[in-house]
Amino acid sequence: xLMSIGIIxxxxxxxxxxxxRPTSLxxxxxxxYFGFMDxxxxxxxxxxxxxxxxxxxxxxxxxxxLWIISYMIFIKIIWGESKSYSYxxxxxxxxxxxxxxxxxxxxxxxxxxxxxxxxxxxxxxIILGFIIKNI
Numbered sequence: 001x002l003m004s005i006g007i008i009x010x011x012x013x014x015x016x017x018x019x020x021r022p023t024s025l026x027x028x029x030x031x032x033y034f035g036f037m038d039x040x041x042x043x044x045x046x047x048x049x050x051x052x053x054x055x056x057x058x059x060x061x062x063x064x065x066l067w068i069i070s071y072m073i074f075i076k077i078i079w080g081e082s083k084s085y086s087y088x089x090x091x092x093x094x095x096x097x098x099x100x101x102x103x104x105x106x107x108x109x110x111x112x113x114x115x116x117x118x119x120x121x122x123x124x125x126i127i128l129g130f131i132i133k134n135i
Contacts, residue, residue, distance in 0.1 A: 002135060006073030013066035019047045020059045057117045065121040068095050072129050091133060095126050 017027055018040055031040055051059075071094050079087040099122045106114040 002073055002132075003077055006070045006077070009066040009073070010070035013063035013070070016059060016063045016066075019044055020051050020054065021063075057121070061115065061117045061121045064098070064118070065125045068098060068122070068125045069128055069132070071095075072125075072132050076132055076135070092129070095122065095129055098122055099126060 017025070018031075021027075023037075028037070028040070031037055072091060075087075075091045079090065099119070101110060101112075102114065102119050102122060104110040105112040
């Protein structure tokens, strides 16, 4: 069950990126490198009619949160029932670094655009992480 949730989160977030995000993202450079841009443009054309009605945060904030959730689920599956300190570091590193990076954007410590919605989504993923970790 947990594996299915992780796969769904990963595929849903990737689908949102591929279908609705700007093609200037690094992901599209990889897609182009492997020769799949024509297929991506075809898929994007099938869903272009709904892009204008999807809330901004679903396109720009939620996918990253879903990726983090899938990461935490896969780490949990890989490490099993481990109670080691190393497991905790692996499990929490990506969500915590992501949250801190967003805060650093707010204080202009690192470049980027601070977004309160991103911070809220990251906070929710961290809360979900506590739930996932204790399943």
